[in-house]
């Protein structure tokens with residue numbers, strides 16, 4: 001085989017690489033290797049002039065292989081592949097050496113870093129010689145979208161895709177959509193009533209001809225890849241015929257279990273029946289029978305008062321779970337957050353003192369359609385004369401979550417205002433730092449300060465009971481003084497945490513989570529909406545705690561991603577796949593059992609194994625198991641890997 | 651043992667979790683020893699014994715294989731196949747005189763940059779204790795390696811078969 005003409009380009013990345021790695025030296029050494037006809041270093045290879053340099057050399061010097069030593073290929077491999085293609089060279093004739101993330105950013109000693117960078121580039125040069133051109137596979141896109149989670153971010157995403165004229169399957173675990181926002185009364189910073197801005201959107205979801213809403217449902221399996229996912233959804237029975245139920249609530253009033261079951265939507269502040277309507281504005285506005293508490297479903301014995309009460313004859317105890325399968329082009333994850341369980345910080349007495357409540361409970365209390373009809377009341381039904389709000393419970397705390405939950409300073413200020421508004425009690429806010437970063441937020445904070453709220457800088461350390469009253473103990477860091485403030489009610493503003501089922505959902509969808517447990521984005525700054533799996537996008541608090549404006553913005557952004565792939569009509573999928581050399585295959589069929597995707601079959605005539613490239617994902621597991629060495633994985637074949645290993649260890 | 655001895659370690663990392671984890675160590679500017687050279691594969695399931703043996707043949711003092719945590723593999727369960735292969739590879743390496751300190755198989759997720767750095771640090775320390783890897787079989791090593799590679803594949807294959815996987819005749 002004739003010699004290759006390899007061009008090697010070493011990027012300084014400003015001082016990111018060159019500040020530690022001696023790029024000139026690496027370039028000089030690499031230039032001495034056989035078949036390397038061009039070796040250059042440059043300030044920013046990814047810039048226009050950097051890419052032009054590569055293209056010119058390909059054209060003028062006839063390069064047939066290119067090595068770029070720069071940042072991680074996860075960052076710029078597509079960029080440089082495009083540059084090669086721009087000059088008429090197949091993009092897979094490129095190899096990148098990661099001398100930033102894997103060298104300059106993790107190594108202090110300049111000499112060691114330079115040596116390591118040189119080895120990586122040598123490996124890349126050895127490997128690239130064995131590269132072969134690969135054509136990217138293009139597949140058509142299914143023009144439907146699945147949105148998982150019907151909180152404000154999922155609703156926003158679903159509506160935008162639907163408004164653009166495309167079908168959406170909206171899958172919600174609970175019996176209703178709206179998520180956490182549906183529980184609020186007012187929202188900061190403008191104090192709009194949550195229902196007034198959310199309800200119309202929920203109604204739109206219910207009425208949109210392009211949205212198929214599945215409540216009480218969860219995703220149990222995801223197959224396929226970008227443009228062509230098959231999602232399996234399990235819908236739990238509600239024991240109510242949706243078409244017949246009018247949402248009147250007569251079953252709830254008749255149910256034997258009436259006022260006996262703590263109501264989740266009211267955060268346990270009210271009691272409901274086993275047959276119930278989740279809340280007055282619920283979408284869908286249909287009754288549901290709770291199979292954990294219904295006497296008939298749990299003990300097989302009941303007077304069936306609900307059935308008798310239902311004039312529409314909508315109750316059907318013979319419903320079973322239904323399994324649905326949807327073909328979609330992309331998936332938007334909008335599963336939101338869970339509230340930190342304040343019992344995990346026992347020093348605050350949550351669950352012990354009845355007048356210590358959490359933020360969502362306070363939201364329910366202030367909600368006119370909530371358990372207290374909008375009155376802020378103590379456990380004995382009277383109004384509090386003084387209320388404390390403690391920030392950062394479970395947030396910014398090494399023991400629980402290191403991160404800041406971002407919305408609690410603002411919601412605490414909102415709570416203070418609402419207390420003042422509803423009952424004019426004294427309010428004491430215990431904060432570590434006040435974070436009011438959004439549009440109109442600082443202004444809202446200033447306004448509430450003027451309402452006479454006491455802001456005490458210092459984390460509430462403990463809540464105790466003294467002479468029948470609650471006492472908040474804290475170090476006031478501005479006064480440099482230890483304080484004990486007696487109050488009637490304490491609101492714990494707890495952290496926003498990853499959902500309990502986040503791990504399971506991540507595994508089902510094949511995406512990653514960050515260290516804090518939230519779903520991980522491709523790039524924290526430049527790509528906060530996509531995941532590392534093509535075609536799966538993120539919106540709202542499932543990615544990180546955020547307020548409603550940001551959740552809505554991200555919901556729209558995720559919808560734009562879905563619409564973009566629908567608009568192009570096709571997507572490129574990884575062309576990396578395995579193939580079997582029938583001459584070498586012994587027909588042992590070991591590979592068949594190794595492939596999770598069942599891409600390998602035995603050809604009954606030749607008795608040799610064959611791989612269906614359309615199904616193969618290119619993991620290479622089969623190749624590692626084939627005793628005859630008959631399987632070749634494109635771009636990751638034995639020779640390429642062995643050459644790279646030889647190079648990096650040289 | 652030898653103060654100046656700086657072991658050479660080959661790291662074979664899966665693209666989706668571990669390579670991203672190593673990238674995160676970089677973006678977080680964590681420092682760890684420069685002894686490791688990283689090669690990427692799409693899935694840890696791609697790692698066959700030949701790659702590991704090749705590394706020792708080329709003068710590596712240690713080999714680190716890393717994939718996604720069980721349950722997190724981008725290809726569902728490629729890493730479970732790695733997990734089954736590991737004890738075999740480890741046994742084989744000890745049989746040909748390669749100390750256990752020199753071979754490690756771990757799971758590192760995309761968010762475990764810090765963990766990745768610590769693993770490398772620990773491995774460098776452990777290998778420093780056993781010293782440089784000396785090819786114990788002299789000139790014949792290459793031949794032996796080839797034979798061993800072939801038998802490793804057979805052994806691995808036999809194991810897969812015992813694992814009750816769907817493979818016939």
Ligand SMILES: Cc1cc2nc3c(=O)[nH]c(=O)nc-3n(C[C@H](O)[C@H](O)[C@H](O)COP(=O)(O)OP(=O)(O)OC[C@H]3O[C@@H](n4cnc5c(N)ncnc54)[C@H](O)[C@@H]3O)c2cc1C
Pocket residue numbers: 148149150151152153154171172173174176177178179180181184186187188189217218219334335336337338339359360363407411414496499501505539540541542546547548549551
């Ligand atoms: C006490 C409190 C007060 C707040 N006040 C304000 C305020 O005044 N103004 C403001 O801007 N922000 C406020 N916020 C923040 C606000 O709640 C969030 O920004 C918003 O709820 C995020 O919406 P989301 O859709 O991302 O998540 P969520 O509201 O959590 O909705 C997620 C939805 O997904 C569903 N789901 C979860 N897992 C699954 C699954 N596996 N399958 C199917 N469905 C699933 C859930 O049931 C839920 O319906 C407050 C937060 C708290 C805790």
Ligand code: SF4
Pocket residue numbers: 580584585586587588589590591592608609625626627628629630631
């Ligand atoms: S494992 Fe290898 S030899 Fe056996 S059937 Fe598959 S390709 Fe053929």
Ligand code: SF4
Pocket residue numbers: 577578594595596597598599600611615616617618619620621622623633
């Ligand atoms: S590379 Fe992976 S997906 Fe493709 S045939 Fe082999 S085992 Fe199956």
Ligand code: FES
Pocket residue numbers: 664665666667668692693694695716717718722723724725728729
């Ligand atoms: S993709 Fe990471 S181990 Fe399979």
